[in-house]
Amino acid sequence: MSWIGRKPVTIAKGARVSVADAAVAIEGPKGRLSVAIPQGIAVRVDDGSVIVERGLDNKREKALHGLVRSLVANAVAGVTTGFTKELEIQGIGYKAQVEGKDVVLSLGYSHPVRFPIPSGIQISVEKQVKMVVSGFDKQAVGQVAADLRSLRPPDVYKGKGVRYVGEVVRKKVGKTGAK
Numbered sequence: 001m002s003w004i005g006r007k008p009v010t011i012a013k014g015a016r017v018s019v020a021d022a023a024v025a026i027e028g029p030k031g032r033l034s035v036a037i038p039q040g041i042a043v044r045v046d047d048g049s050v051i052v053e054r055g056l057d058n059k060r061e062k063a064l065h066g067l068v069r070s071l072v073a074n075a076v077a078g079v080t081t082g083f084t085k086e087l088e089i090q091g092i093g094y095k096a097q098v099e100g101k102d103v104v105l106s107l108g109y110s111h112p113v114r115f116p117i118p119s120g121i122q123i124s125v126e127k128q129v130k131m132v133v134s135g136f137d138k139q140a141v142g143q144v145a146a147d148l149r150s151l152r153p154p155d156v157y158k159g160k161g162v163r164y165v166g167e168v169v170r171k172k173v174g175k176t177g178a179k
Contacts, residue, residue, distance in 0.1 A: 028079030091160030
């Protein structure tokens, strides 16, 4: 048995879980998510917890067993507490601000970059250099944060750009002078 897959997922207060034919629907105070169940994996709700089981012991189902359990656990955590990713902007003149349903970033290009905020995601900007991406879908929050970072990844020579809070960027040594 998978170590991850055999652990039951406790259903937090305020969350409701229902199992349909090929999907698990999780509803909570922050939103509603659905997790697809692949063939060969069974999910049942039992005494305030979700239990994920597999039918066979082949390689594919062993891999999917832990995956489905993790996806269900992330969905339960997302609809009750939510997820956040923090990014910081480093560089002179680099800044961000929220205008309506867009984030406008000045990242050293000749034009400001407009990034549309997807539905289900909230982006707040603190002191023009710190962005907080939050939402109830872990995959969507991570993808939006990665898309924002890809607009100007950290430079390896000066360290300027958009990075995750706590991310360490190893700087390269520049060119040496003529001898």
